[in-house]
Amino acid sequence: RPVRSAARGGVGAVMGSKRVKAIVVDKHKMPPFHDRKKVMSAVRDYGAKLSVDAAIQNMSNLGTAMVADIMNLTGGIPVRNFSAGQLVDPKVERLRVGGDFIREQNIERGGTPTHACMPGCMIQCSNIYAGKDGEELVSPLEYETIGLLGTNCGLADPDDIARLNAEANDLGIDTIELGATLAILMHVGQAEFGDVAFMQAAIDDIRAGNERGRILMHGTAFVGEHYGIDKVPVIKRQAISAYDPRVIEVTGISMMSTAQGADHTTGNLPTMDCTGKSTAELVAASLEMQMLCAAADSVGLCVFGRSVTNINHDLVMRGINDALGTELPVTFLKQLGLETLAFESAFNDQAGFKEEDDELPSFFFDEALPPTRKKARHHASEIRAHRARWLEQVNAEMSVRPLPADGPY
Numbered sequence: 001r002p003v004r005s006a007a008r009g010g011v012g013a014v015m016g017s018k019r020v021k022a023i024v025v026d027k028h029k030m031p032p033f034h035d036r037k038k039v040m041s042a043v044r045d046y047g048a049k050l051s052v053d054a055a056i057q058n059m060s061n062l063g064t065a066m067v068a069d070i071m072n073l074t075g076g077i078p079v080r081n082f083s084a085g086q087l088v089d090p091k092v093e094r095l096r097v098g099g100d101f102i103r104e105q106n107i108e109r110g111g112t113p114t115h116a117c118m119p120g121c122m123i124q125c126s127n128i129y130a131g132k133d134g135e136e137l138v139s140p141l142e143y144e145t146i147g148l149l150g151t152n153c154g155l156a157d158p159d160d161i162a163r164l165n166a167e168a169n170d171l172g173i174d175t176i177e178l179g180a181t182l183a184i185l186m187h188v189g190q191a192e193f194g195d196v197a198f199m200q201a202a203i204d205d206i207r208a209g210n211e212r213g214r215i216l217m218h219g220t221a222f223v224g225e226h227y228g229i230d231k232v233p234v235i236k237r238q239a240i241s242a243y244d245p246r247v248i249e250v251t252g253i254s255m256m257s258t259a260q261g262a263d264h265t266t267g268n269l270p271t272m273d274c275t276g277k278s279t280a281e282l283v284a285a286s287l288e289m290q291m292l293c294a295a296a297d298s299v300g301l302c303v304f305g306r307s308v309t310n311i312n313h314d315l316v317m318r319g320i321n322d323a324l325g326t327e328l329p330v331t332f333l334k335q336l337g338l339e340t341l342a343f344e345s346a347f348n349d350q351a352g353f354k355e356e357d358d359e360l361p362s363f364f365f366d367e368a369l370p371p372t373r374k375k376a377r378h379h380a381s382e383i384r385a386h387r388a389r390w391l392e393q394v395n396a397e398m399s400v401r402p403l404p405a406d407g408p409y
Contacts, residue, residue: 008174009238009260016172034325042319046308047122049315055307059125060114064143064304066099067242070271071147075372076247078152078240080193081183082233085244085369087151097146097158102129105158110134123304129162137162138169144264147242148179153186154193164196167203173217178203180220180239184229233364236261236357246364246374249274253286256358257383259344265303266293279378283386287341291394294344295337335398338391355380 015021033039050056058066071077072095075085088095095101103113111130117140126140141162149168150161168175182199185191191198205213215226220239224232233240235255241264245252254267267290274282292310293303299320301309309316313333321328358380365376 008176009263012172012174033323035322038322039319042315042322045315046305046312046319049308049312050122050305053308056123056305059304060123062099062103063113063125063127063140064099065097065102065127065141065146067143067270068146068151069095069098069100071243071248072098072151074247074271075369075374076244076270078147078233078242078244080154081152081187081231082240082244082364082369083187083367084371085247086371087156096156097150097161102127102141102158106130111136112139115139121302123302125304129158131159131162138166141165144242145175145179148176148183148239149199150179152179152183152242153199155196156194160196164199164203167200167207171203171207173206174239176241177219177239180233181216181223184220184224184232185227187231188227188229231361231363233361234262235360236353238262243268243270244364244369245360246369246376247372249277249378250282250286250289252360252376253279253282253378253383254290256360256378256380257283257286257387258290259341259348261357266290266297268293279382280386280389282378283383284390287387287390287394290341291334291337293337294340295333298336298340299333331398338395338398341391355384358383 030036068077072086072088073090077085077087079085079087087097106113106127106129109130109132111134112128114124115126115128116124117126126142128139129137129141131137137159141158145165145168146158146161149155149164150158155161165175168178182202183193185202186193186195186198202212202216206217207213209217216223218226219237220232221234221237223229224234238261240255240262243251243255243264245255248270250269250272251264251267254269255262255264258266267286269285269289272285292306296303296306296309299316301316313330317328317330317332320326320332360376360380368375
């Protein structure tokens with residue numbers, strides 16, 4: 001089942017340029033831990049905490065598709081090229097692309113609502129989505145795909161999204177970037193929003209590698225420039241993921257300030273109430289979460305377990321020390337996260353990224369988003385200034401090792 005593509009952020013493109021088709025990992029042998037018995041004890045303790053955590057239980061039952069229900073209710077889901085934040089009025093109509101509906105329908109059809117993304121997965125928030133005939137349409141059907149390839153393109157039927165998702169998986173292309181690209185073409189009248197045939201034809205062109213396909217395969221920023229489109233939702237030339245930054249403000253700040261650009265996998269706080277909070281407060285919240293996510297990524301922990309990971313650093317470090325025979329302090333995780341952010345920032349500086357690359361496209365500041373009528377209010381210059389002050393303060397508190405003067409690369 002070709003379900004785990006390295007498409008987002010260009011990793012897949014780099015692999016493809018080197019003619020790397022896949023990476024195979026021998027999962028039959030466990031590495032030689034310093035104290036295997038204690039390591040396995042820590043793993044069991046961590047798993048036990050996951051099993052009783054309410055947020056984890058919801059994720060396990062409903063998968064990431066549940067975020068569509070939350071974002072639609074909040075008014076922050078991307079709809080028709082980020083022109084609205086709600087696909088349906090939750091007081092009037094049930095969202096058919098949300099977690100509740102998809103789970104119930106999938107069970108009725110004989111699909112698998114709870115599925116491990118990899119051996120050893122404890123949360124199992126993935127799924128195997130079945131069609132009307134009970135046969136698999138795609139695995140997995142996730143929120144970001146629902147948001148960008150679905151609602152952002154005007155789709156309201158999970159079957160339509162699943163079919164297009166399977167095509168993208170087969171090609172190894174990012175569904176976020178693909179959905180954003182097709183939505184800007186719909187925005188300028190190349191098709192009506194919700195036109196599945198148009199979307200399929202575009203994918204067919206990419207697969208064929210014809211003239212139009214070669215244009216589309218370059219992604220949202222390139223396509224926007226090629227066709228002279230005025231409303232192109234990108235940061236650092238990467239498509240914004242499924243959280244409208246006018247409403248989901250901390251995540252918006254994270255997408256602006258993370259090294260990758262428009263990255264929803266770090267610094268994501270989609271349910272935080274930002275009412276009345278200053279840019280400085282929201283930048284601090286973003287960076288705290290970015291730091292914790294960077295640490296979890298660096299040691300190989302799933303980001304979806306953060307409600308457990310973020311408050312159990314002692315348990316995580318006990319497992320690490322028992323595995324490696326080290327005596328690293330509990331503060332090591334935060335230090336690791338901070339150093340990761342610093343190295344990423346240094347890389348971007350040396351690669352030539354500037355402050356203007358962090359800025360949101362102007363339409364987010366100019367257009368009020370229905371139904372909340374909110375506009376973006378945080379600019380890159382303010383975020384960078386507050387970020388520098390926060391990092392300086394936390395680095396001093398943590399006594400983080402300074403980066404080498406000649407840069408890490």
